[in-house]
Amino acid sequence: MLSVRDLDVRYGEIRALRGVCMEVAQGEVVTLLGGNGAGKSTTLRAISGLLAPTGGDITFEGESIVGRRPEEIARMGIVHVPEGRQVIPGLSVLDNLRMGTSNGRMSRKDVPAGLERVFAVFPRLYDLRPRLGWSLSGGEQQMLVIGRAMMANPRLLMLDEPSLGLAPIVVREVFRIIGELHEAGLTVLLVEQNAYQALTVADRGYVVETGTVVVSGDARDLLDDDQMRSAYLGRTAAGGSSVTAAVPPRDVDGAS
């Protein structure tokens, strides 16, 4: 469904991505792991058209999407939930959800079916629907932004660190929901620092370091791999852990 080939992205002189290659097949949950500053969010931003690559290609369902505007890419069915739970604070939960159909892919008439789909996965949002966005807890806000993305009926859902800053019990709930979306057949590209839990729900994983994919494989194999365990899963894998590999300094032009 999605193919990323030799992707290069720069922020001025900083080479944020160099030669990233990855694939996502229909119905898969694929996780992109890596430490701070590795290039995970940059990869998602390039896929959704927010950043123009300086090299390589990105194809979605066989068509190159490089150079297309973000609105056009969203209309094709790639829905990006950025890091940071961007709930619209002054709107109710219901109105936040309705906004999910305003990306040109769906229209007002699709709202009832969208709400039904969202409330089936997030019954809690049904109870919260008159509440204002700002009054929700962090976990509820995360459910709301995923729910809003679901309103657009995505073909590919890209989630950027949905577990960030949440209490462990809520983190488990977020991963349970991702597992449910997977079972329902949704294709998900999941950026996470919570490597253990991400690999538990994913089919496959890629580890990025300083803008390059350094490890990739089936999620089960990555969970069982000794090198992966010591470098990325930490000693507390059974209790859930973060990507812990040391990230060397990033190359800047002239310094590499």
Ligand SMILES: Nc1ncnc2c1ncn2[C@@H]1O[C@H](COP(=O)(O)OP(=O)(O)OP(=O)(O)O)[C@@H](O)[C@H]1O
């Ligand atoms: N707007 C920007 N301007 C300049 N450099 C940037 C910008 N955004 C990111 N970078 C740099 O690009 C590199 C990759 O950043 P990116 O945000 O993709 O990492 P990440 O893997 O998502 O990290 P994190 O988990 O901390 O969010 C980093 O070196 C970062 O400092």
